[in-house]
Amino acid sequence: MMMRDKNKSKLLLAAVTVTGCLLLVLGVVDLWTGPKRFDATWLLHPGSPVNWLTAFNLVAAGVAAGRLAWQNSRRAGNPDGVPRLIWPLLALVFTAAGFDEVFEIHEMIGDQIKLLRPGSALEAVPPHLLEGNMALALYAVGACGVFFLLLPQLKKDAYAYYSFCSAIGFQVTALLCERFFGWAEDAPMPWVLIAYLEESCELFGTLFYALAIIFLAINANRQASTATH
Secondary structure, three states: HHHHHHHHHHHHHHHHHHHHHHHHHHHHHHHHHHOOOOOOOOOOOOOHHHHHHHHHHHHHHHHHHHHHHHHHHHOOOOOOOOOOOOOHHHHHHHHHHHHHHHHHHHHHHHHHHHHOOOOHHHHOOOOHHHOOHHHHHHHHHHHHHHHHHHHHHOOOOOOHHHHHHHHHHHHHHHHHHHHHHOHHHHOOOOHHHHHHHHHHHHHHHHHHHHHHHHHHHHHHHHHHHHHHH
């Protein structure tokens, strides 16, 4: 058991260290050279390495959830106490969110709805519901719901439990930054640092979601291996 904990600790430390170092380097370069709004190396640019890493984390969480869905499909009953449908749904949602992060799908849909809104039935929809931060709010609410659904398994693994809690904390912080300081990206220093904080929280939030699901997948794989021996 101690060896298993050490392996998880090493994975957690490596993931946080690599992510933190990359974010630090990009942030220092941005602050040193000044924001380059049309350069993909800019921390807030849609094509920034931060966005790609955020998308990678989401897809990794989706793959881990898919692995759990496949393992559960081969087991009778509901031994882990988690609704069987939750894993394929999480696999789909995390993977879709990863593609959304890269291609900004929900922003494009929101922009199209705003164009169609005047003179249509969509005028009854409050404008703020069409803003990008509503997607973050839905993700946060969904994450809290998933947390309680996964609680029977999360309580069995401190690494998974605290990773998931950390992910929700980072996500809520990103949502608050987006909701109340959405203008910070176009503001001068020091306000632009709030936009940097938002991107950083989104990145670490997705990292800890991925780690939480990966830790649960590791546990399930070990249980399956033990059962076959």
